Amino acid sequence: MRAALxxxxxxxxxxxxxxxxxxxxxxxxxxxxVQVAEIRxxxxxxxxxxxxxxxxxxxxxxxxxxxGRIAERLVDVGAMVTAGQELARLDPADIALxxxxxxxxxxxxxAESRRAAADAARSAALRAAGHVAAAYDExxxxxxxxxxxRAGAAxxxxxxxxxxxxxxxxRAPADGVVTVLLAESGxxxxxxxxxxxMADPAERELLVQVPEGALPGLAGxxxxxxxxxxxxxxxxxxxxxxxxxxxxxxxTYAARxxxxxxxxxxxxxxxxxxxxxxxxxxxxVLPVSALHDRGQGPMVWKVQGSRVTAVPVEVAxxxxxxxxxxxxxxxxxxxxxxxxxxxxxxxxxxxxxxxxAATLR
Numbered sequence: 001m002r003a004a005l006x007x008x009x010x011x012x013x014x015x016x017x018x019x020x021x022x023x024x025x026x027x028x029x030x031x032x033x034v035q036v037a038e039i040r041x042x043x044x045x046x047x048x049x050x051x052x053x054x055x056x057x058x059x060x061x062x063x064x065x066x067x068g069r070i071a072e073r074l075v076d077v078g079a080m081v082t083a084g085q086e087l088a089r090l091d092p093a094d095i096a097l098x099x100x101x102x103x104x105x106x107x108x109x110x111a112e113s114r115r116a117a118a119d120a121a122r123s124a125a126l127r128a129a130g131h132v133a134a135a136y137d138e139x140x141x142x143x144x145x146x147x148x149x150r151a152g153a154a155x156x157x158x159x160x161x162x163x164x165x166x167x168x169x170x171r172a173p174a175d176g177v178v179t180v181l182l183a184e185s186g187x188x189x190x191x192x193x194x195x196x197x198m199a200d201p202a203e204r205e206l207l208v209q210v211p212e213g214a215l216p217g218l219a220g221x222x223x224x225x226x227x228x229x230x231x232x233x234x235x236x237x238x239x240x241x242x243x244x245x246x247x248x249x250x251x252t253y254a255a256r257x258x259x260x261x262x263x264x265x266x267x268x269x270x271x272x273x274x275x276x277x278x279x280x281x282x283x284x285v286l287p288v289s290a291l292h293d294r295g296q297g298p299m300v301w302k303v304q305g306s307r308v309t310a311v312p313v314e315v316a317x318x319x320x321x322x323x324x325x326x327x328x329x330x331x332x333x334x335x336x337x338x339x340x341x342x343x344x345x346x347x348x349x350x351x352x353x354x355x356x357a358a359t360l361r
Contacts, residue, residue: 031350036303037290037337039329041282047275050255052208054227054270056199057240057258061182064090065167067191070183077181081172081198088195090168099165102158109154113147120144176200179268199268204259205240206272209252218242221276223257228271236261237274283316283324291315291323292340301336302329306348308336 068090075087123140126132180197183189206225210218223237236259243254257274259266290300291313298315301308313327329335334351336343343349 031348033352036334039333050208057203058200061194066164088170092168099161102161106154109151113151116144116147
């Protein structure tokens with residue numbers, strides 16, 4: 001009986017020496033826990049908006065082409081004027097005296113020119129007869145030509161004085177509206193000094209200030225204007241020009257958006273907002289850790305049940321923590337967001353946490 005005990009102990013140890021059974025193999029291939037992100041597509045660039053003021057494309061400061069005292073102002077702010085309409089008048093007394101002085105100068109210059117021409121004719125006749133030297137005749141001819149030129153200068157001065165007399169009436173150069181008054185009756189103004197500002201209301205545009213960070217995508221963005229007076233009626237807008245230099249104080253760039261089909265109720269000076277939307281395909285934003293590359297291009301692991309499938313993707317934009325992707329993914333799909341390099345094709349996974357892609361940081 002005692003001799004049989006060692007044999008029984010040896011038999012009891014035999015099961016421990018056998019190879020692992022099915023339960024041990026299943027335990028070794030347990031699904032890997034993964035964190036996934038749910039796909040949500042969004043525009044590649046978020047819409048941007050900039051506030052501004054409705055301005056005319058063509059504005060001009062209008063002034064007299066002569067100096068003097070303003071005798072009368074004939075228009076007020078907001079007046080619609082037509083080309084050639086009188087806007088203001090100067091006191092013409094001083095300029096009329098200048099015209100009279102120019103007429104007198106011309107008369108004197110013409111008289112001197114006639115006398116010099118007669119002297120030159122007599123000198124030429126005497127030289128032909130041999131009674132005077134050539135030098136004497138040349139002097140008389142030169143004097144005559146100089147007197148003729150001085151008469152021409154006096155004639156031009158008279159024309160200029162008469163023009164200045166006509167410039168004592170300020171006329172509208174084109175159809176428009178008076179937006180600002182810069183001088184009043186009784187004020188003495190210099191030649192060319194602005195008296196009022198005119199704008200052409202036919203071509204209206206929205207003037208906005210754009211930060212330098214928004215300049216790269218400004219030209220290719222679709223724009224529409226929303227006027228604060230009627231927020232429910234958007235107006236088509238088109239970028240016309242961008243200032244080549246930033247404002248020295250605001251450090252922003254002036255951008256003008258034309259309003260080619262603006263309705264009549266859009267008035268100069270109204271406040272509005274330009275809303276921009278990019279013309280790019282939507283993207284999904286994921287953490288950089290979701291992107292993987294096995295030598296065949298960028299890809300992500302798409303989770304379907306407990307299995308994963310490699311989906312090739314296109315990288316639209318990549319940053320320090322996030323990447324914008326496009327690919328054969330649909331809203332609601334789930335992809336591995338952390339540790340894709342630890343997964344092999346055909347691996348089984350177990351989802352432990354699901355988060356919207358937009359909440360991942």
